[in-house]
Amino acid sequence: MFKITTEAIQPDALHEWLCKPHHGAVVTFAGLVRDHTDSRATARLEYEAFEEMAEKKLREVGDEIRERWQIEDVAMIHRLGVLEIGEISILIAVAAPHRKHVFEACSYAIDRVKQVVPIWKKEVWKDGEAEWVENRL
Amino acid sequence: MNISVRCFAGCKDIVGQSAITVGVPEGITVGEAFDVLAGEYPGLERYRSSLMLAVNTDYASRDVKLKEGDELACIPPVSGGCDIHADMPMKELTKSRDVYV
Numbered sequence: 001m002f003k004i005t006t007e008a009i010q011p012d013a014l015h016e017w018l019c020k021p022h023h024g025a026v027v028t029f030a031g032l033v034r035d036h037t038d039s040r041a042t043a044r045l046e047y048e049a050f051e052e053m054a055e056k057k058l059r060e061v062g063d064e065i066r067e068r069w070q071i072e073d074v075a076m077i078h079r080l081g082v083l084e085i086g087e088i089s090i091l092i093a094v095a096a097p098h099r100k101h102v103f104e105a106c107s108y109a110i111d112r113v114k115q116v117v118p119i120w121k122k123e124v125w126k127d128g129e130a131e132w133v134e135n136r137l
Numbered sequence: 138m139n140i141s142v143r144c145f146a147g148c149k150d151i152v153g154q155s156a157i158t159v160g161v162p163e164g165i166t167v168g169e170a171f172d173v174l175a176g177e178y179p180g181l182e183r184y185r186s187s188l189m190l191a192v193n194t195d196y197a198s199r200d201v202k203l204k205e206g207d208e209l210a211c212i213p214p215v216s217g218g219c220d221i222h223a224d225m226p227m228k229e230l231t232k233s234r235d236v237y238v
Contacts, residue, residue: 050145050210053194114215118191120146121216132147133216134187 001075002058004051004119009077009088018073018095025099027106031090033083041126047080047089050118054078057117061109065094068108069101076109078119089121138163138205142174148188148211151180161203167192168199170209187214 001017011030018026033045062074073095083089090113094106124130142159144152152174159177161170167190175181181188190197191210203209 048146050143050191050194050212053191053210056194116196116215118145118210118212118215120213122146132150132213134147134214 001077002055002062003077004049004054004058004080005077006079006081009079009091011088011091014075014077014091014093018075018093020073020095022097023073023095024097025102026093026095027102028091028093029106029110030088031110033085033087033089035085037123042085043124043126044085045083045089046122046124046130047078047083048120048122049078049080051080054117054119058113061112061116064112065105065109069096069105071096071101071105074105074109076113078113078117080119138203140170140203140206141208142170143208143210145210145212147213148181148184152178152211165203166199167197167201167203167209170203171199171211174211181211184211184213188212189214 001014011028015026015028035042058076058078062076065071065074071094075093077091079087079089090110092106092109094102094109096102121133122130123133139158139160142157144155144157149155159170159173161173165173171188171190175185189212190199191212192201192203193208194210
């Protein structure tokens with residue numbers, strides 16, 4: 001499942017969806033909206049995507065994981081719109097019969113998403129200013 | 138010929154719209170099309186070295202030639218997901234499947 005959504009992400013639903021009888025391991029990663037960056041207080045984040053391309057790139061990252069680790073079950077959901085502190089911005093889950101590789105695959109997935117999936121966030125600061133987060137690379 | 142241009146995040150703020158149609162010479166490359174855009178919207182110069190460009194939803198290198206009706210997307214450095222690994226170097230993405238292998 002590879003999805004871009006404006007609705008709140010439900011981790012339990014994704015977990016259940018991936019927990020098939022032949023799996024023995026599932027690793028889930030959730031990215032959260034943090035209340036600060038460096039020493040500046042964050043009020044909220046606003047996510048925007050090039051949606052057609054973002055969904056396609058999520059699927060491609062899933063294909064890379066399948067090819068590299070022979071892991072069939074990968075799911076990634078990215079939220080768009082206004083997100084409050086503590087909300088989930090991205091959820092990635094990887095499931096396989098054995099635990100070998102699932103941690104590595106999940107870690108690869110989030111790194112890769114940050115490289116190739118065209119989604120941006122605007123950080124709205126508590127002091128009222130706002131800026132696109134670019135080049136924290 | 139005409140191409141459509143999609144702009145996102147900081148690029149959209151500079152251009153003032155998320156989608157525009159631009160008349161360009163036949164056989165123009167992706168890089169040359171960016172030069173045309175930067176001529177029209179000088180604010181885009183700040184993205185000259187960091188911007189990724191995509192043609193019809195695939196990353197494209199700057200020497201790719203455009204055709205009538207192509208959709209060029211201006212993609213500022215992406216920041217989706219969350220902030221882990223923010224020091225990761227940007228790699229060549231035009232052959233995205235080769236990266237990391």
